[in-house]
Amino acid sequence: MSDLTAAPGSxxxxxxxxxxxxxxxxxxxFAQNHLAVASGFVLALILLACYLGPYFFAFSAEDADFxxxxxxxxxxxLHPFGTDDLGRDLLLRTLEGGQxxxxxxxxxxxxxVLISVIYGAVAGYVGGWLDDIMMRVVDILFSLPFILLAIxxxxxxQDSGLHxxxxxxxSPNLSLFIAVVFTLWLTPAIIARGQxxxxxxxxxxxxxxxxxxxxxxxxxxxxxxxxxxVVIVYSSLLVFEAIITESVLSYLGIGVAPPFxxxxxxxxxxxxxxxxxxxxxxxPGGFLATVLFCLNYITDGLRDAxxxxxx
Amino acid sequence: MWTxxxxxxxxxxPTLFALSLITFLMMRVAPGGPFSGNRRVSPxxxxxxxxxxxxxxxxxLQFWNWFVGVLHFDLGxxxxxxxxxxxxxxxxxxxxxxxxxAWAMLLSTLVGLVLGIAGALRRNGPIDYTAGALAxxxxxxPIFVIGPVLQIVFGLExxxxxxxxxxxxxQCRILPxxxxxxxxxxxVSRLMRSSMIETVRTNYVRTARAKGxxxxxxxxxxxxxxxxxxxxxxxxxxxxxxxxxxxxxENVFSIPGIGRYxxxxxxxxxxxxxxxxxLLYGAIVIAANLVTDVARGLLDPKVSYE
Numbered sequence: 001m002s003d004l005t006a007a008p009g010s011x012x013x014x015x016x017x018x019x020x021x022x023x024x025x026x027x028x029x030f031a032q033n034h035l036a037v038a039s040g041f042v043l044a045l046i047l048l049a050c051y052l053g054p055y056f057f058a059f060s061a062e063d064a065d066f067x068x069x070x071x072x073x074x075x076x077x078l079h080p081f082g083t084d085d086l087g088r089d090l091l092l093r094t095l096e097g098g099q100x101x102x103x104x105x106x107x108x109x110x111x112x113v114l115i116s117v118i119y120g121a122v123a124g125y126v127g128g129w130l131d132d133i134m135m136r137v138v139d140i141l142f143s144l145p146f147i148l149l150a151i152x153x154x155x156x157x158q159d160s161g162l163h164x165x166x167x168x169x170x171s172p173n174l175s176l177f178i179a180v181v182f183t184l185w186l187t188p189a190i191i192a193r194g195q196x197x198x199x200x201x202x203x204x205x206x207x208x209x210x211x212x213x214x215x216x217x218x219x220x221x222x223x224x225x226x227x228x229x230v231v232i233v234y235s236s237l238l239v240f241e242a243i244i245t246e247s248v249l250s251y252l253g254i255g256v257a258p259p260f261x262x263x264x265x266x267x268x269x270x271x272x273x274x275x276x277x278x279x280x281x282x283x284p285g286g287f288l289a290t291v292l293f294c295l296n297y298i299t300d301g302l303r304d305a306x307x308x309x310x311x
Numbered sequence: 312m313w314t315x316x317x318x319x320x321x322x323x324x325p326t327l328f329a330l331s332l333i334t335f336l337m338m339r340v341a342p343g344g345p346f347s348g349n350r351r352v353s354p355x356x357x358x359x360x361x362x363x364x365x366x367x368x369x370x371x372l373q374f375w376n377w378f379v380g381v382l383h384f385d386l387g388x389x390x391x392x393x394x395x396x397x398x399x400x401x402x403x404x405x406x407x408x409x410x411x412x413a414w415a416m417l418l419s420t421l422v423g424l425v426l427g428i429a430g431a432l433r434r435n436g437p438i439d440y441t442a443g444a445l446a447x448x449x450x451x452x453p454i455f456v457i458g459p460v461l462q463i464v465f466g467l468e469x470x471x472x473x474x475x476x477x478x479x480x481x482q483c484r485i486l487p488x489x490x491x492x493x494x495x496x497x498x499v500s501r502l503m504r505s506s507m508i509e510t511v512r513t514n515y516v517r518t519a520r521a522k523g524x525x526x527x528x529x530x531x532x533x534x535x536x537x538x539x540x541x542x543x544x545x546x547x548x549x550x551x552x553x554x555x556x557x558x559x560x561e562n563v564f565s566i567p568g569i570g571r572y573x574x575x576x577x578x579x580x581x582x583x584x585x586x587x588x589x590l591l592y593g594a595i596v597i598a599a600n601l602v603t604d605v606a607r608g609l610l611d612p613k614v615s616y617e
Binding site for chain 1: 326327329330333334337338340447450451452453455456458459460462463467551552554555558559562563573574577578585588589592593596597600
């Protein structure tokens with residue numbers, strides 16, 4: 001009988017199961033985007049290489065091999081991508097630099113999602129003058145180019161000597177992290193606030209209020225969880241921006257502090273030596289660009305699959 | 312229209328004031344001052360120098376004095392580069408920064424528009440794919456990687472252009488401008504492409520075609536005017552992107568602009584210079600957003616300001 005319902009000549013579609021959840025439908029749409037899925041695989045591969053790869057080396061990234069200084073690329077030797085002018089293994093240094101860049105990217109994005117959702121939920125739900133002030137602050141911070149803000153926060157915090165209990169806020173790497181997060185949370189905060197404003201007048205919020213929940217409970221248990229899904233679509237974009245911001249700061253020489261290295265600081269070192277050895281620039285730069293390519297395709301895929309406004 | 316511009320201009324004053332106050336307080340909560348790095352001089356002497364610059368006054372009084380100075384177009388002295396005041400330093404660096412920035416904006420807008428339109432009209436053709444690849448590179452490869460790679464290719468290998476030099480020749484401007492323009496080319500061409508694809512499907516474009524005015528006039532006179540709106544709206548934020556990029560590009564190519572001052576100034580606690588550059592950049596971004604909004608109002612009859 002089903003043959004009769006299909007118009008002749010129309011392509012045969014796979015039957016859609018009934019009662020599929022919106023999340024599953026979106027996940028399925030994402031899985032059909034081959035470029036995004038392939039990017040996900042490449043990204044996972046680079047993650048694995050950066051975090052597990054260094055265990056396969058018999059030496060550390062700081063060890064100088066004085067017998068093989070500036071060794072050329074030779075895949076079948078001890079140093080497959082050669083060594084730098086101090087005899088340090090180039091591939092190993094790039095992988096360990098990747099650990100810093102990727103960790104900062106992912107945790108920076110996660111933290112800024114949390115902050116922005118709470119901030120947006122409070123502003124959107126409470127409304128009134130508090131909303132005005134909170135959004136005005138975001139507007140003001142928006143009128144500064146992000147990179148200036150990041151430089152200012154990073155340098156000022158690093159020299160501040162501030163401690164939050166046992167946590168030294170002034171350590172070079174933590175202050176870098178805070179500077180990155182601080183430039184990231186503005187855009188998602190605006191999105192989350194918009195969502196909170198539209199949620200505020202919904203019936204289930206009214207019901208929660210009628211049951212005697214106070215504002216903070218409503219914000220943390222109803223508004224914020226329901227705003228996360230709107231922001232999460234942009235999470236891979238946030239990872240992208242976090243990695244870029246971190247590497248720009250490191251490139252300018254005010255990012256991660258030695259002995260740590262990140263892709264940005266490695267590119268900085270390499271750029272100073274392009275006349276003698278281009279690999280120092282091209283290897284970390286290539287890794288960085290590949291990760292950013294992947295994140296960009298994943299962002300596009302997520303947006304096409306999950307964002308209700310894009311359909 | 313003019314009342315709208317006036318209202319927005321007046322509205323930007325409190326924003327700039329708050330921006331300055333935030334920057335000021337953020338700088339001053341950090342210990343260490345512009346003169347604390349000198350180990351050879353006695354603390355008494357440091358205090359004398361600080362007193363001379365009024366750095367030991369109450370913070371809010373200092374801010375107030377700075378603000379009153381700004382109202383008189385006096386941004387104060389530079390604490391590190393003696394013999395210069397902040398206005399002079401900006402006057403030295405700004406023309407260079409503006410020159411590179413303006414060329415980059417012009418180049419990226421024009422190339423982005425052309426690539427976007429060409430890609431939209433010949434979808435999935437060779438131009439479309441080239442433009443798409445270029446856009447991907449512009450978005451995903453940071454400019455501090457693109458810059459040195461261009462230096463390698465055009466400076467070291469081909470020897471067509473200088474690697475990093477700044478004089479009056481046009482050759483030394485090409486690489487910085489192209490590097491700075493690439494991210495914007497990417498965004499503009501993508502915006503233009505998707506907007507053009509949507510616009511050529513609309514009824515008014517079909518009407519224009521039906522009148523028989525020819526494909527060229529249909530696209531350039533009718534479709535373009537509607538399709539360009541998202542690009543115009545992007546130009547405000549694009550200015551912020553370009554300024555952020557110029558901080559890096561000036562570093563890569565050793566260009567004597569204000570972007571390079573800023574990093575040095577923050578590290579050496581040159582308070583008036585930091586405040587001056589922050590205020591300047593904030594004002595440029597706000598002005599760019601205002602110009603963008605006015606341009607949208609002039610171009611798009613659907614946007615009205617009342």
